[in-house]
Amino acid sequence: MICIIALVVFAILGIFSATHRSLAKEAFDCVFKRVTLRKCTTGFDIKMKSGIVGYLLTKNEKIANFTYKYFEILSWAFIILTIVSLLLTAQATYNIIVYGTCSPEDPMSCIITNYHSKEECLDDNCPECIGEENEPQSTQK
Amino acid sequence: MSLKPQQVIDAMNSYYLEFPACAGRSMHSLANKATEAVNQSRKDIAKFFNAKEQEIIFTRNTTEALNLVANSFSKEDKILTSDKEHNSNLLPWQSKQHAILFSNEDNTFNFEELNKKIKGTKLLSIVHTSNLDGVTNPIKEIIKIAHENETLVLIDAAQSAPHTEINVKKLDIDFLACSGHKMLGPSGIGCLYGKEDLLKELKPFLLGGETVIDSTYNSYQLEKVPNRFEAGLQNYSGIIGFAAATNYLRKIGLNNIEEHNIKLNKILSENLLPNKKIKLIGPKDYKQRSGIFSFNIENKDPHEIALMLNSMNIYIRSGAHCVHSWFNKNNLKGSARASLYFYNTEEECKQFIENLNKILKI
Secondary structure, rough: HHHHHHHHHHHHHOOHHHHHHHHHHHHHHHHHHHHHOOOOOOOHHHHHHHOOOOOHHHHHHHHHHHHHHOOHHHHHHHHHHHHHHHHHHHHHEEEEEOOOOOOOOHHOOOOOOOEEOHHHHHHHHHEEEOOOOOHHHHOOO | OEEEEHHHHHHHHHHEEEEEEEOOOOOOOOHHHHHHHHHHHHHHHHHHHHOOHHHEEEEOOOHHHHHHHOOOOOOOEEEEEEEEHHHHHHHOOOOOOOEEOOOOOOOOOHHHHHHHOOOOOOOEEOOOOOOOOOOEOOHHHHHHHHHHHEEEEEEEEOOOOOOOOOOOOHHOOOOOEEOOOOOOOOOOOOEEEEOOOHOOOOOOOOOOOOOOOEEEOOOEEOOOOOHHOOOOOOOOOHHHHHHHHHHHHHOOOOHHHHHHHHHHHHHHHHOOOOOEEEEEEOOOOOOOOOOEOOOOOOOOHHHHHHHHHHHOOOEEEEEEEHHHHHHHHHHOOOOOEEEEOOOHHHHHHHHHHHHHHHHHHO
């Protein structure tokens, strides 16, 4: 299952680097075989697993051992994390576009939008404050 | 594939930097220099095998040299090969009356098989040192039996030429093929040795520039041996580099190289073979395996082993080593293979053992 993670990672890195683009293609071939219920015969999964475990062996044998033994489970865990992360990112992006903040329920917790408390607002004289006079659009609606 | 000494690289560069011309064709000074260098290279390589210079034909590699010989045998000719041949010494014979000599259980040469199957054989084409397990076949005895039965012998010396002294006259070898890239030379160059009278009988399978003395619109007159087999512009830089490599090897001494390889293989064998997870390919006696340590680890793919070692800056070969036939017969996917040469050190062997032990633990 490492090929799914690799496809996502290398596809993003491939935007900037030709080396990663060819790896992304290899990963895609592997994913394509898996989703069509065939065995990945490209050797890509072995390449990734061995590369990671080999590197870990030079750092910490116990971690390398654990990674080698539970590689498939770890891959699944990373896939689930990636999917959840992608869904949350999509939701946050939607909120920013529609409500102007990634978290309409608690705009203060959204670090990428520039909302401040009323006190901070007075100190810094910032334009977008959360308060009685100047609330974000989302909370006004 | 071996590393290349600076002397070989310098010799190759000298062609491109000092006399980048066609050998044996033009009359100008640069062409003369190129011709001299190529002729000298042929002499050097002939000397390396104790052959005559006209008995050395330049080819692209061992594969081409083997195919050149195979091209001269008909479909009806009985050909014998061993069960551990590289695809290059197997596929060209499959269109003939081809029979296999099966090895002993420990992968060493089986004389019973030879004596049983040699009768009526036109050519015995056999690997000298196997790239699968490093076992060196006893060619002196094999050739003696073959010649007693009027069988010609072609030796695939791709692995043995860099590691063992080969005297084609002493051993009475009929044909011998080898490549430059395994013996410190450049890739894309090799040679075929053949007894002069036998070479005259061979059919050139490439015709063109420099292979003929004269031609008309519908006929041609072949050049002498070896030129008739070297069609078109040659890899001059490669030829010069190949000769420089053989000179380098002669200076070090093939016997010293062989001794060094065995010493290193002893270190690997004594430290790794006691581990039952390691499944060795070939005889347990390291003296019979030259510089080769070919193995599998229980429940691990050979590519996995090679890739993990790669992360530790140790480069070994993995897979079927172009001997698919043997692996298929033995139901194995392949093996991981450490190949030792004279530039490897005891320290490097210890590092290999240390890192392989880490892999064995996981």
